Amino acid sequence: MQTRSLRQQAYETIREWIAANRLPKGSVTSELQLCAMLNMSRTPIRAALQQLETDGFLRIAPKHGILILDSSAQRVGDLLDIVASLALYAFEQQRHSRPDGLPAFADSRLSELRALFAHSEERGDDNADALCRFELDMLHRLVSQCHNAEMERLLRTTSERLFWTLNVRRWNAPYRPETSSLLAGLLASMKESPDGFRLRLFAYVRQLKRTWT
Structure with a gap:
């Protein structure tokens, strides 16, 4: 097994701390503080911070510290638009290259979604975490x-910047019924016309934008 570099260890740990709110959004830290917390030298910490800044998690302000970026409405909207663009492109690619695969994909995901809803009703809870996942x-x-590593990396990074699995508001009252309908409709539209999928996707993303925190 390949050993992770110190830079990679620092990157993943700091990113996890941001996601877990150990480094709260809007707070300020420093290289020295992170060196002490991670018990590492400045070199891997600095390299990790530069990558985290590139990925949009923080901003390095020389002589002032490290600002953990908050989630402004504009920033969230831009990131969700990236997710929508990736999904739309992937749908179009699949429709042209393997059109028979889309109905099977949609039916499989719809079955999973119905099972999650049924499980939620049985337990009497919203099951919001599982629905986000x-x-x-x-x-x-x-x-x-699409078998495109860059697209997969962009989706992974974008969803991490959005703290996707921590944003559960859309699966709580009073938004849950509408979100359920929009997601089920989006999946079902994969078996219909491209215009239908596009409209359903945009409606679903609008719901995400209005409920994101």
Whole structure:
């Protein structure tokens, strides 16, 4: 097994701390503080911070510190638009290269979604975490059909910047019924016309934008 470099270890740990709110959004830290927290020298920490800045998690302000970026409405909207563009491109590619695969993909995901809803009703809870993971997994599976490593990396990075699985508001009252209908409709539209999928996708993304925190 390949050993992770110190830079990669630092990158993954800091990113996890941001996601877990150990480094809260809007807060300021420093290289020295992170060196102490990670018990590493400045070199791998600095390289990790530069990559995290490139990926949009933080901003390095020389002589002032490291600002953990907050989620402004504009920033969230831009990131969700990237997700929508990737999904639409993947759908179009699949429709032209393997049109028979889309109905099977849609039916499989719809079955999973119905099972999640049934499980939620049985337990008497919203099952929001599992539904968020389902959405993200569905998007990753759709994009992976393009066999394009750069697209897959962009989706992974974008969803991480959005803290996708931490944003559960759309699966709570009063938004849950509409979100359920929009997601089921989006999946069903994969078996219909391209225009139908596009309209369903845009409606679903609008719901994400209005409920994201």
